[in-house]
Amino acid sequence: MLAKTNLLRSSFSCKIVPKINRGFSEVKNNGRLAGKVALITGASSGIGKETSLLFAREGANLVLVDIDDKRGNEVAQAVKDLGAKAIYVHADVSKLKDSENMVAIAEKEYGKLNIVFNNAGISHADDDNAVTTTEDVWDMTMNINVKGVFAGCKYAIPALQRAGGGSIINTASFVAILGAATPQIAYTASKGAVLSMTRELAVIHARENIRVNALCPGPLRTELLMKYLNTDEKKNRRLVHVPMGRFGEATEIANGVLFLASDESSFVTGSTFLVDGGITAAYVTPL
Numbered sequence: 194m195l196a197k198t199n200l201l202r203s204s205f206s207c208k209i210v211p212k213i214n215r216g217f218s219e220v221k222n223n224g225r226l227a228g229k230v231a232l233i234t235g236a237s238s239g240i241g242k243e244t245s246l247l248f249a250r251e252g253a254n255l256v257l258v259d260i261d262d263k264r265g266n267e268v269a270q271a272v273k274d275l276g277a278k279a280i281y282v283h284a285d286v287s288k289l290k291d292s293e294n295m296v297a298i299a300e301k302e303y304g305k306l307n308i309v310f311n312n313a314g315i316s317h318a319d320d321d322n323a324v325t326t327t328e329d330v331w332d333m334t335m336n337i338n339v340k341g342v343f344a345g346c347k348y349a350i351p352a353l354q355r356a357g358g359g360s361i362i363n364t365a366s367f368v369a370i371l372g373a374a375t376p377q378i379a380y381t382a383s384k385g386a387v388l389s390m391t392r393e394l395a396v397i398h399a400r401e402n403i404r405v406n407a408l409c410p411g412p413l414r415t416e417l418l419m420k421y422l423n424t425d426e427k428k429n430r431r432l433v434h435v436p437m438g439r440f441g442e443a444t445e446i447a448n449g450v451l452f453l454a455s456d457e458s459s460f461v462t463g464s465t466f467l468v469d470g471g472i473t474a475a476y477v478t479p480l
């Protein structure tokens with residue numbers, strides 16, 4: 194993926210750095226996450242990748258987690274090329290031992306953990322309605338999308354307590370709010386679980402200076418969705434319901450995550466944070 198990006202020759206060092214983002218290209222000295230340590234799951238692709246690059250530019254030191262090691266290491270290298278610190282950790286978030294290990298590595302490497310973005314998730318190709326969806330598809334979806342978020346919180350919360358507080362952002366989805374006649378029953382149920390789990394965690398830990406928010410992206414132009422919506426007909430079946438008339442970009446979601454991660458959202462916890470192009474607000478959309 195990175196190999197396909199344009200290359201930009203820096204006028205300072207003649208070093209080749211990938212030109213990936215549309216925003217600032219270097220780490221800011223007094224960025225919105227300066228001095229913070231952030232762990233991001235699902236960092237190899239889509240929302241996780243764009244958030245990693247944005248967090249780096251805003252001054253965070255990063256632990257990037259995924260099961261796609263090749264792309265994860267490429268994102269880590271891109272972060273380092275921006276001038277920030279990053280380590281890549283292979284962890285399957287559905288395995289408690291892996292989640293425990295990723296948090297332990299964060300504290301060992303940087304001495305603390307301040308921000309956790311539990312973002313890894315799947316949408317299985319055979320996920321359909323209740324009659325046709327198999328037990329295997331249901332279990333796999335729940336293990337990654339729900340147990341993975343539980344595991345991330347289970348091991349990160351003690352680390353945030355040791356750091357004196359912090360911010361957790363769990364990726365749910367607009368489908369936690371809306372039903373769709375193009376069903377993915379396991380995925381939808383999993384995102385509803387993330388939303389309600391996040392709300393309860395926020396209340397439990399509110400007086401420990403730990404904020405927990407659920408990010409609910411709308412339909413995006415990332416691999417997760419576009420691998421299914423591979424015809425104009427399939428795309429338009431969804432787009433008619435989006436007031437803005439387009440899919441969102443991963444960078445637009447990353448900007449929402451940055452707000453929730455930073456101290457700018459210091460009075461925001463337990464929220465259903467929608468970044469969805471207005472889809473959950475619409476009865477009738479513009480022509």
Ligand code: NAD
Binds near residue numbers: 236238260367410412
């Ligand atoms: P993506 O497929 O581009 O990225 C997901 C990443 O998670 C991949 O790098 C993948 O390797 C990783 N991953 C999958 N299983 C894992 C596991 N067991 N352990 C660790 N990492 C694992 O998808 P995306 O669009 O960036 O989605 C990120 C999150 O946003 C997901 O939770 C998804 O459900 C949610 N979301 C996406 C959309 C959308 O339209 N794309 C909308 C709403 C919510």
